[in-house]
Amino acid sequence: MTQIAKGIQKITLGNPENHTPESFRRHRMQKEIIDQLPVSKKNDDILKRMEWQISKRGITITLPMNTQENIYGFGLQLHSMNHAGRRRYIKVNSDPAADTGEGHAPIPFYISTAGYGIYVDTFRYTTFLAGTNAERGRSRAMTEENMPHEEFSESALYSLKKATEERRMVIDIPSADGVTFYLFEGTIMEIVQRYNLFSGGGCLPPMWGFGVWYRMYGGSCERDVRNFAAMFRKEQMPIDVLGLEPGWHSHSYSCTYKWSHLFPNPDKLVEDMKKAGYKLNLWEHVFVYPRAPFYEELYPYSGNYEVWNGLVPDFATEEACRIFQKYHTEQFVKKGIAGFKLDECDNSDYNPSNWSFPDSTQFPSGMDGEQMHMAIGTMYQNLIFDIYKAENKRTYSQVRSSGALASPLPFVLYSDLYNHKQFIRGIVNSGFSGLLWCPEVRDCRNGDDLLRRLQTVIFSSHALINSWRIPNPPWKQTDIEKNLAGEEMDTAQYYTDECRKLFELRMKLLPYLYSAFVEYHKTGKPPIRALIMDYPQDSQAETIDDEYMFGESLLVCPLTYEDGTSKTIYLPEGNWHHFFTKETVKGGRYMEIQAAYHEMAVYVKDNSIIPLAAPVQHVEKDTVFELYPSIWGNGDMTFTLYEDDFETFDYEQAQSKVTIRFESGKGLKIERNGSGPHRYHFTGLT
Numbered sequence: 001m002t003q004i005a006k007g008i009q010k011i012t013l014g015n016p017e018n019h020t021p022e023s024f025r026r027h028r029m030q031k032e033i034i035d036q037l038p039v040s041k042k043n044d045d046i047l048k049r050m051e052w053q054i055s056k057r058g059i060t061i062t063l064p065m066n067t068q069e070n071i072y073g074f075g076l077q078l079h080s081m082n083h084a085g086r087r088r089y090i091k092v093n094s095d096p097a098a099d100t101g102e103g104h105a106p107i108p109f110y111i112s113t114a115g116y117g118i119y120v121d122t123f124r125y126t127t128f129l130a131g132t133n134a135e136r137g138r139s140r141a142m143t144e145e146n147m148p149h150e151e152f153s154e155s156a157l158y159s160l161k162k163a164t165e166e167r168r169m170v171i172d173i174p175s176a177d178g179v180t181f182y183l184f185e186g187t188i189m190e191i192v193q194r195y196n197l198f199s200g201g202g203c204l205p206p207m208w209g210f211g212v213w214y215r216m217y218g219g220s221c222e223r224d225v226r227n228f229a230a231m232f233r234k235e236q237m238p239i240d241v242l243g244l245e246p247g248w249h250s251h252s253y254s255c256t257y258k259w260s261h262l263f264p265n266p267d268k269l270v271e272d273m274k275k276a277g278y279k280l281n282l283w284e285h286v287f288v289y290p291r292a293p294f295y296e297e298l299y300p301y302s303g304n305y306e307v308w309n310g311l312v313p314d315f316a317t318e319e320a321c322r323i324f325q326k327y328h329t330e331q332f333v334k335k336g337i338a339g340f341k342l343d344e345c346d347n348s349d350y351n352p353s354n355w356s357f358p359d360s361t362q363f364p365s366g367m368d369g370e371q372m373h374m375a376i377g378t379m380y381q382n383l384i385f386d387i388y389k390a391e392n393k394r395t396y397s398q399v400r401s402s403g404a405l406a407s408p409l410p411f412v413l414y415s416d417l418y419n420h421k422q423f424i425r426g427i428v429n430s431g432f433s434g435l436l437w438c439p440e441v442r443d444c445r446n447g448d449d450l451l452r453r454l455q456t457v458i459f460s461s462h463a464l465i466n467s468w469r470i471p472n473p474p475w476k477q478t479d480i481e482k483n484l485a486g487e488e489m490d491t492a493q494y495y496t497d498e499c500r501k502l503f504e505l506r507m508k509l510l511p512y513l514y515s516a517f518v519e520y521h522k523t524g525k526p527p528i529r530a531l532i533m534d535y536p537q538d539s540q541a542e543t544i545d546d547e548y549m550f551g552e553s554l555l556v557c558p559l560t561y562e563d564g565t566s567k568t569i570y571l572p573e574g575n576w577h578h579f580f581t582k583e584t585v586k587g588g589r590y591m592e593i594q595a596a597y598h599e600m601a602v603y604v605k606d607n608s609i610i611p612l613a614a615p616v617q618h619v620e621k622d623t624v625f626e627l628y629p630s631i632w633g634n635g636d637m638t639f640t641l642y643e644d645d646f647e648t649f650d651y652e653q654a655q656s657k658v659t660i661r662f663e664s665g666k667g668l669k670i671e672r673n674g675s676g677p678h679r680y681h682f683t684g685l686t
């Protein structure tokens with residue numbers, strides 16, 4: 001056992017495997033910052049009482065767990081938030097229909113409210129039995145018996161099977177005869193910060209990435225893209241990024257990475273879109289079709305199974321990374337493509353036909369299919385990130401699978417599963433494990449459902465409308481069949497106007513969101529997170545999985561279409577100001593709120609400054625945002641903005657801190673420090 005930084009212990013048991021998330025890490029631990037973080041809570045007992053054993057099936061670690069302990073984390077979990085008393089299978093799965101722990105980005109990292117977090121450095125499908133089991137003999141002294149027949153009830157019957165005494169966390173790692181794991185100490189927030197800083201710090205996307213994204217219909221051609229680009233500007237719908245879906249490849253499943261006949265002049269398209277202020281993002285996946293230009297070169301560096309007739313690259317070899325990177329750099333990144341959507345890397349083995357490779361697949365690096373399923377999404381992100389880094393451009397991209405130590409990677413997760421409540425829970429949970437999650441707008445039952453989903457998207461890390469199934473924007477027609485037939489809804493104008501208002505709201509919040517990400521980058525504090533992270537003493541916050549903090553001061557309570565126009569929400573202790581009506585309410589209680597479909601429940605923490613920008617249609621290289629600092633409360637308050645070029649890595653040398661200070665009685669003061677370019681202009685106080 002070694003202390004590698006303040007509040008982080010490294011424990012190695014037996015002989016760990018060669019291929020683990022740490023063995024592929026590209027970002028170094030931010031030790032200097034971790035050492036400055038306090039350890040406000042501790043658990044001295046946990047390692048002393050650890051037990052472990054190695055058997056033929058793998059290694060098992062047992063840690064003590066008390067009955068009061070809550071367990072959070074385990075990556076992107078869509079079905080539940082507190083995992084105490086549950087069994088979690090950490091296995092990548094594109095269709096996590098039940099609450100098993102599987103999902104697009106399961107991570108062997110959890111946080112306990114007892115003052116510690118555990119990260120197990122493995123790609124194995126690890127099982128965490130979070131207080132579900134006890135060893136033989138521990139119940140020997142139990143004496144309770146069933147109720148007499150006349151008092152029989154189901155609940156009485158089942159209550160007797162529950163253990164009430166101290167439990168255990170059993171961590172079961174198959175196929176390995178050793179493992180390294182890490183223990184992080186502190187409060188929930190400090191543990192998450194430590195984990196993110198251990199991973200290399202949070203990512204810092206370019207400002208344009210926070211603008212609104214529109215993914216085009218899968219069968220769109222060059223002309224459609226040009227028409228949409230012109231239409232959005234004409235209709236004043238702020239959009240920064242246009243995404244191209246499978247139809248841009250000459251063969252998509254698996255990929256050729258070559259433009260199809262639908263795009264005869266791609267270079268010109270990229271150039272013209274750039275002039276019109278749009279970034280282009282390309283859909284792709286890793287499986288390489290025989291007609292791909294680098295197929296033969298890649299062949300020796302791929303696994304011994306195919307997916308959709310395509311090679312599965314072994315990104316654990318330098319050669320496979322180099323081949324992929326060289327092609328992507330020359331053909332796309334140097335030509336101005338701003339990012340990628342890395343689809344289908346999440347073990348789609350629940351679909352018919354060959355959607356994925358077997359766990360027994362052998363790769364030239366020595367990795368097997370099981371490890372590769374857990375690794376491929378992160379490896380893919382790393383190699384794309386490295387291309388942009390080498391070009392001194394920041395990207396903001398999408399990925400359908402991620403894993404451990406991914407905090408520095410500017411990629412947002414998404415899914416085809418489409419339950420709005422689960423999407424909201426995804427926002428809450430992803431913040432525990434260094435992940436970003438997009439509750440994308442895709443199919444909607446009707447216009448009001450569209451508004452509800454878009455409201456959540458606006459208050460997420462990625463404002464995306466994914467229209468890959470519909471040739472016309474959803475605000476013109478939500479019914480897929482009618483959309484395909486080109487029919488507009490009677491209410492198209494109303495929903496267009498309401499969606500525009502939401503897009504503009506997103507654009508107003510850009511500088512505020514950018515600050516939250518700079519702080520994520522520097523301190524590991526997640527930009528979007530569960531209430532329990534900010535209010536650890538509040539027992540009500542322990543299980544709130546449908547509200548979250550968006551940056552430092554905004555508390556978002558999204559409503560779904562199914563909720564209708566009223567909902568019971570919870571606000572922690574203190575005064576809160578309704579972001580839209582400005583009404584002040586007292587927290588520390590549940591309350592019933594009303595919100596028509598075009599209205600939202602967003603609250604500002606008392607004594608906060610929210611800098612609001614005059615909405616621009618898109619972010620340019622030299623956009624200067626007109627800022628109105630809005631003041632919420634009567635006390636003293638500050639807000640820190642960060643100015644840099646918003647799109648390259650030069651912020652590492654040139655970034656300014658702009659502090660807005662409000663002192664009651666004295667008014668507002670703005671102080672600028674640093675050598676970053678001026679990107680904010682203050683026009684007033686609201």
Ligand code: GAL
Nearest residue numbers: 245246343344415416466468
């Ligand atoms: C899905 C993906 C969708 C869309 C589609 C295109 O797997 O999740 O967003 O890109 O592929 O075929």
